[in-house]
Amino acid sequence: MKKLQTAARSAAARSIMASAGALSLVAASLTSVPAAFAAPSASAAAEVNLGASYEELSYAPAPDASLVERSNPAMGAGERERLGTANARTGAISPASTATLSGISATQSSAQGLGAGRAPAAGQALAPGQALAQGRSAWTPSGGTLGMDVSSHQQNVDWASAYAAGSRFAYVKATEGGYYTNPYFGQQYNxxxxxxxxxxxxxxxxxxxxxxxxxxxYFVQNGGAWTADGKTLPGLLDIEFNPYPAYGNTCYNMTPAQLTAWTRDFVDTYRSLTGRAPMVYTATSWWSHCVGSPQFGALPLHLASYSTVVGAIPAGWSGYDIWQFTDSGPFVGDSNFFPGTVNDLKVLAKNPNAVHRNWSNGQDRAAEDRSAEDRAVQDSNVVTTATGSIDIRTGIGNFWNKNRSFYGNPIGTEYTLTNGVYAQKFTNGKTIYWTNSHGSHWLVTNGGLDQKFRSDIARFRGLTTNEETRSDTIAVSFANGEGAYWSNAYGTHIINERGSIYATWRAAGMRGVPTTDEQNLGNGLIKQEFTGSTTYVWSAQTGTHRMHTGGAFYHRFLQHRGAWGAPVTDETVTSTGAQIQFASGKVLLWSDAYGAYETNGNGAIFKHWEKNSARYGAARGDESYVNGVYYMDFERGTIRWTAQRGIY
Structure with a gap:
């Protein structure tokens, strides 16, 4: 099921409602539209009274049916999911060039296929009687039954070859709106x-x-009817991203309440006409944004998610009944997966009382028992222990399976956090986290690093390393470029591992452990403190320099940082004590005997003292000005300067 996009999209994009993509959805950012689709003016068609009840809605004219599913590149619903927010369950890797499961690659053909969701390139025709996708994906889910969906883009399909290649079920596009029927429906359905x-x-x-x-x-009158022959699946309602810019935003400019009522109207009418409820096809991101209602959770769900694992589930459902996992093979159109046996599928097809994840619903206990036995054999990749279970095909499961004794047995099952992060706990006190971008890594469960990560997952966005020892700390690196460092004495603190403070600390041998997070002092100044009385101060103009935490320079700097700016030198030892210079030119001179005093680092007094420090000794007062004379007292004398006499 496909969504319309502009003809300006690349040829790699998919073709509208092409569902076999039948089941396919598209990007919401649509910029232009063929003239025929603009038949209803954009402004008129898009206008919806957001306060109107469903019964009060008025409808827009239909698009020109002659252009439906023709010459309009589109993107699959599952592809939309993959390119959007976190979509994959543990182990999913973008299948753009390689189809993987839990990091185990299966090489894909470099040829570009024409799945149900793809339009032919300019001047290229679909070969009649296709059954297998060109350049088809090498990976398919296991432990269930494969199927496909097609639309007019696939024209006449070679069904015998598709069956020989492993497809055991198919959904065929029959209708769209109240204005379009698939001209190839008879050949494809029969x-x-x-x-x-x-x-x-x-x-x-x-x-x-x-x-x-x-x-x-309209659907029932044009191919969508159902019979209890065990060969006919329930009608499928493909409700997804709006493909027509003329009808407004991705939600058709309708509110969740209006779309919920529309869906309820369709479902109830279909049930009254056929004797059973339809299945629903959608994508999690669209449903969550545009509908959101959990009230349809009893209906079987056909979910689009182009990945090697499914991802987040829409509200109301606990999983999927059919998963559209790719539009790039193994079959033409979109390829689907049913998580049961062919017998299960026939039970779903025949039973008018079938509901989400309970296809027999008590109608045939013997068949249900046989199907359970079949699934148990097919689920050999799922490891179950007294404390929990884990699927070793997933990213977390594969990672755990390589070193089971280190992690211990799974506790409960894998679960999702936010921002595409998935997790599972284990009996040896470890938690494994997974993201699509960075794979699996572990932390000590409820340790300082684990607590820090969980406190702001939206900020850190996943792990890029395991928990590990680094110098005098235990540390982990995050996907956003920061790292967390823990010590028993000072707890957990964050360092920007892409920043200058981290680079300077690391260049110094990572001596000391952080005692604070990086702190913004205002005026473009950042500081962070470490054990060993070390404070690093950074600005974009001066870079990073070291100060002695809690010393006289440190306190003076904090008091005058707005006027002085960041240090341009480290705090350094001199023959009389120590000194440091700041961006404003201010220099502080310190000695154990007399303390810290200020001078102009660009002035004649400081320059004269630098050359003659052994003669004058340590500073005993700030550089001062009286009656045209600048002067500064030192341990063994005073240095003076005037514009007329210079130094004396």
Missing amino acids: GSAESGMVRGAYHFANPRTSSGADQAR
Whole structure:
């Protein structure tokens, strides 16, 4: 099921509602639209009374059906999910060039396929009778049953070859809105059944053009009916990203309440016409943004997520019943996965009372028991212990499986946090975290680093290293470029590992442990303190320099930092004590006997003293000005300067 995008998109993009992508969705940022699709003026079609009840809604004219699914590149719903926010369950890697499962690669063909969700390149025609996707993905899920979905983009499909390649079910696009029927529906729907597949029809919803009830009737009248023959899947409602700019934003300019009511109208009407409820096809990001309602959670769910693992689940559902995992093979159109046996699939097809994740729903206990036995055999990749279970095909599971004795047994099951971070705890006091970008890494459960990471996952965005010893600390690095460093005495503190303070500390042998986080002092000044009485101060103009924490220079600097700016030198030892210079030119001179005093580092008095420090000794007062004379007292004399006489 596909969404329309502009013709300016690259040829790699997918073709509208092409569902086989039937089941495919598209990016919400649509910029232009063919003239025929703009038949309803953009302003008129997009206008929706957001305060109107569902019954009070008025509808926009339909698009020109002659252009539906023709010459309009589109992107699959699963592809949209992959390119958006965290979408993958543990182990998912972007399948752009390599299909992987838990970091185990399967080389993909370099040829570009024409899946159901892809339009032909300019001047290229789809080969009639295709069954396998060109350049098809080498990876498919295991432990269940593979299937496919097609639309008019696939034209006449070679169903016998598709069956021989492993497809056991198919969804075929029948209708869109109340204005379009698939001209290849007969060959695709009947041909899939004749090959031995369980098949069903799907309807691409356009909620801006007519009511849910009207579109359900149109669907049933044009191929979407259901019979309890064990070969016909329930009708599928494809409700997803708006493909037409003329109808407003990605939610058709409709509110969640309006879209919820529209969906309820379709579902109830379809049930009254056929004797069973439809299945719902969508993508988590769209549903969460545009509908959000959990009230449809009893309906079987066909979820789009182009990855090697499924990802987040829409509200109301606990998982998926069919997963559209790619539009790049192994079959033409989009490829799907049913997490059960063919017998399970036939039970789902035949049983009018089938609900989400309970396909038999008590109708055939013997068949249910046989299916459970089949699934147990197929679930050999799932390790179950007294404390929990883990799937060794996932990123976390694969990572754990390489060193089980180190982590111990799983506690509970894998769970999702925020921002694409997944986690699972283990009995040896470790938690493994996974993200799509950086894979799996572990922390000590509830330790200082673990608590720091969990306190702001949105900021840190995942781990890039395991917990490890670094110099005198225990540390971990985060995906945002920061690191957390823990010591027993000072707890956990954050360092910007891409910053100058970290580089300076590391160049110094990482001596000392952080006792504070980086602190913003204002005026572009950053400081961080470490054991060993070391404070590093940074500014963009001066870089990073070291001061003695708690010393006279440190306190003077904090008091006058607005006027003096950052240090331009480290605090350094001299023959009389120590000194430091700041961006303003101010220099502080210190001795154990007399303390710290100020002078102008660019002035004649300081320069004269520098050359003659052995003669004058340590400073005993600040550089001062009286009656045209600058002077400064030292241990063994006073240095004076006037414009007329210079130094004397």
